[in-house]
Amino acid sequence: MLRLPPFRFLQPETAREAALLLAEHGAEAMAVAGGTDLYPNLKRRQFEPKVLVSLRALPDTRGIGVNGGLRLGAMTTLAEVERHPEVLRRWPAVARAAGLVSSPPLRNAGTIGGNLCVDTRCTYYNQTEFWRASIGYCMKKDGTICLVAPGSDKCWALSSSDTAPVMIALEATATLVGPEGERRIPVAALYGRDGIAYLAKRPEEILTDVHVPDRTGWETTYRKLRRRGSIDFPIVGVAAAVRRDAGGVVEDARIVLGAVHTHPVEAVDAQEFLKGRRLEPETIDMAAGIAYKPARPLDNADLSYAWRKRMVRIEVARALRGLAGLPTGDLPPVVA
Numbered sequence: 001m002l003r004l005p006p007f008r009f010l011q012p013e014t015a016r017e018a019a020l021l022l023a024e025h026g027a028e029a030m031a032v033a034g035g036t037d038l039y040p041n042l043k044r045r046q047f048e049p050k051v052l053v054s055l056r057a058l059p060d061t062r063g064i065g066v067n068g069g070l071r072l073g074a075m076t077t078l079a080e081v082e083r084h085p086e087v088l089r090r091w092p093a094v095a096r097a098a099g100l101v102s103s104p105p106l107r108n109a110g111t112i113g114g115n116l117c118v119d120t121r122c123t124y125y126n127q128t129e130f131w132r133a134s135i136g137y138c139m140k141k142d143g144t145i146c147l148v149a150p151g152s153d154k155c156w157a158l159s160s161s162d163t164a165p166v167m168i169a170l171e172a173t174a175t176l177v178g179p180e181g182e183r184r185i186p187v188a189a190l191y192g193r194d195g196i197a198y199l200a201k202r203p204e205e206i207l208t209d210v211h212v213p214d215r216t217g218w219e220t221t222y223r224k225l226r227r228r229g230s231i232d233f234p235i236v237g238v239a240a241a242v243r244r245d246a247g248g249v250v251e252d253a254r255i256v257l258g259a260v261h262t263h264p265v266e267a268v269d270a271q272e273f274l275k276g277r278r279l280e281p282e283t284i285d286m287a288a289g290i291a292y293k294p295a296r297p298l299d300n301a302d303l304s305y306a307w308r309k310r311m312v313r314i315e316v317a318r319a320l321r322g323l324a325g326l327p328t329g330d331l332p333p334v335v336a
């Protein structure tokens with residue numbers, strides 16, 4: 001049986017106090033929210049913090065507020081997000097992405113803040129310490145080279161959050177609290193460009209709130225590809241949002257890809273291509289053909305990377321077809 005390593009467990013009562021504790025203990029400390037990702041990772045010694053700073057007791061970081069836009073306290077569970085009537089009605093892609101994370105028990109404990117900050121993933125890294133030792137480790141933990149791309153000086157572990165692509169597609173912002181105060185940044189700016197330093201926020205900053213703007217007039221969706229219909233992380237995620245005029249012409253479009261790079265990827269060229277066009281089958285196929293190009297899956301997740309790359313194109317087309325009210329041609333879950 002894998003066991004947790006020993007650590008000190010601190011339970012601050014404000015976000016600023018939590019940030020101060022993280023700053024004081026530096027690289028030896030980590031924040032923990034629901035612990036659904038962090039605790040298994042600790043058991044596999046992917047992290048070895050001496051201090052855990054729990055976010056459970058922070059006031060005002062739990063709950064859902066609707067007032068024009070949507071405010072999600074970072075400690076709100078995914079189950080609360082997926083079931084909230086106003087989120088379901090006005091931000092259905094947010095509810096859908098939250099509801100597609102893992103399985104019900106993990107969504108009851110896992111938080112929206114933890115989901116946005118969740119560690120990047122790689123076949124050579126999400127393994128026990130024994131397994132990783134047997135192959136000589138990799139640079140994300142304990143080693144010196146990347147086993148997927150040995151010539152690379154950066155880690156290519158995949159951003160695997162289900163909600164991050166949706167939040168970026170909806171242009172959500174995040175409140176971060178540090179020792180000196182708070183700041184608000186686009187969720188898109190939360191992510192770095194390396195599988196190790198995958199968050200661009202300062203290590204001591206606590207994510208306290210996520211704010212999603214009013215998206216009245218937009219049609220939004222999230223599609224997730226995974227081997228099984230539950231539990232599995234995405235191997236492709238597609239968030240899509242379009243705003244069309246009364247004649248059906250696209251005024252604005254947002255397409256964000258998940259699980260195909262070290263960070264969520266905005267398909268900028270496809271977004272531009274769609275503007276001024278109608279969501280007709282040929283246009284959708286062309287947009288999908290543009291959208292999948294920035295995806296960079298490597299051989300470090302479930303199923304072959306070449307197939308995953310091809311599936312980005314298909315999943316983008318299905319997402320846009322769904323928004324257009326066209327048949328999506330869905331197949332049963334992949335079994336081999």
Ligand SMILES: Cc1cc2nc3c(=O)[nH]c(=O)nc-3n(C[C@H](O)[C@H](O)[C@H](O)COP(=O)(O)OP(=O)(O)OC[C@H]3O[C@@H](n4cnc5c(N)ncnc54)[C@H](O)[C@@H]3O)c2cc1C
Nearest residue numbers: 033034035036037038102110111113114115117162207233
């Ligand atoms: C079997 C299994 C399947 C899973 N499947 C999926 C899946 O399909 N899709 C998916 O997206 N995830 C999946 N996960 C990962 C995880 O369950 C979710 O991402 C969950 O939302 C993480 O939230 P948490 O509160 O448990 O985060 P934690 O595990 O507590 O923390 C995760 C990371 O975020 C940091 N963190 C947490 N909250 C904050 C905050 N407020 N401010 C700053 N840093 C913070 C922590 O320091 C840690 O580094 C799975 C995990 C398991 C074990």
Ligand code: SF4
Nearest residue numbers: 122138146147155156
């Ligand atoms: S991408 Fe390379 S460095 Fe990063 S976790 Fe995988 S093998 Fe390790």
